Amino acid sequence: MSGNKITNWDDAYSNSAYIPGGDDYPAKWQAAAAAFRDEMRAAGRLREDIAYGSHPRNRYDLFLPKTEAKGLAVFVHGGYWMAFDKSAWSHLAAGPLAHGYAVAMPSYVLTPEARISDITRQIGAAINAAAREVEGPLHIAGHSAGGHLVSRMNTATSPLDRDVAARLRKTVSISGLHDLRPLLNTSMNETLRLDLAEARAESAALLEPLDGMDITCWVGANERPEFLRQNGLLANLWSSFKVEVSSVEEADRHHFDVIEGLADPDHRLVRTLLGV
Incomplete structure (x- = not known):
């Protein structure tokens, strides 16, 4: 970077290189998620691979609380729309489950x-x-690319059914990307295949929100400057609409551990998501 001007966009959106032991996190996530699934499966509180579409990746897992569900929480994973599936994040259902919410975690193509x-x-x-x-x-959260996806559910071009959108009480976009245009400058766009028209149409910050939405954009204070900037966009650009919008920078958290609060029933992240 030179001053405030970004000259290396790949570096601006690189996370692992700036996190000590960053390359070790995926294996840790997989191990914790597998152990949690085993526990939930043994308790009869896990429904796996429920189809929501025709593609093999159009599947979600549904984790059930001990008693009748108070409602539904959904977590959408990240990976720059290029990596991971639902199997690495199961343990993050623990927080909402403890408050009596069922938790759905989808994969996607x-x-x-x-x-x-x-x-x-x-x-x-x-x-x-x-x-x-x-x-x-309904309460929805997503991380990184998943943060983008849950934010998009709040917009006037949301693909949610109207009756489902009416049930949406809270969205938490964790380290979400709300303006996709900068990604046109990165080498990963060879995989994303974004053009300017799609980047505009898929950027929540450039769209009008649905009336009555309530969204918090949450980021680790130790994240890359671009993620801090992206986190503040909706609170800035949606402040004049009929929505509740806020932003949080959680101290001493980076891009890979900022999601850990979802596994803790008493963490502020869970309480924000559920309104408890």
Whole structure:
């Protein structure tokens, strides 16, 4: 970077290189998620690989609380729309489950097989399907690319069914990307295949929100400057609309550990998501 001007966009959106032991996190996530699934499976509180579409990746897992569900929480994973699936994040369901909420975690078709606009529609279909399985209020969260996807559910071009959108009580976009245009300058766009028109159409910050939405943009204070900037965009640009919008910078958290609060029933991140 030179001053405030970004000259290396790949570096601006690089996370692992700036996190000590960053390359070790995926294996840690997989191990914690697998152990949690084993526990939930043994308790009879896990429904796995529920189809919401025709593609093999159009599947979600549904974790059930010990008693009748108060409502539904959905977590959408990140990975720059290019990596991961639902299997690495199961342990993050622990926080909402402890408060009596069912938790759905979908996979989706990744780029380059799908475009980002396709993935947006897939996540809408996944949430619509899970909402038909669990009654009550809906709370959605996503991390990084998943933060982008849940933010998009709040916009006037949301793929959510109208009755499902009416049940949406809270969205938390964790380290979300709300303006996709800078990604046109990165080498990963060879995989994302974004053009300017799609980047504009898929950027929540450039769209009008649905009336009545309530969204918090949450980021680790130790994240890359671009993620801090992206985190503040919706609070800035949506402040004049009929929505509740806020932003949080969580101290001493980086891009890979900022999601850990979802596993803790008493963490502020869980309480913000559920309104408890």
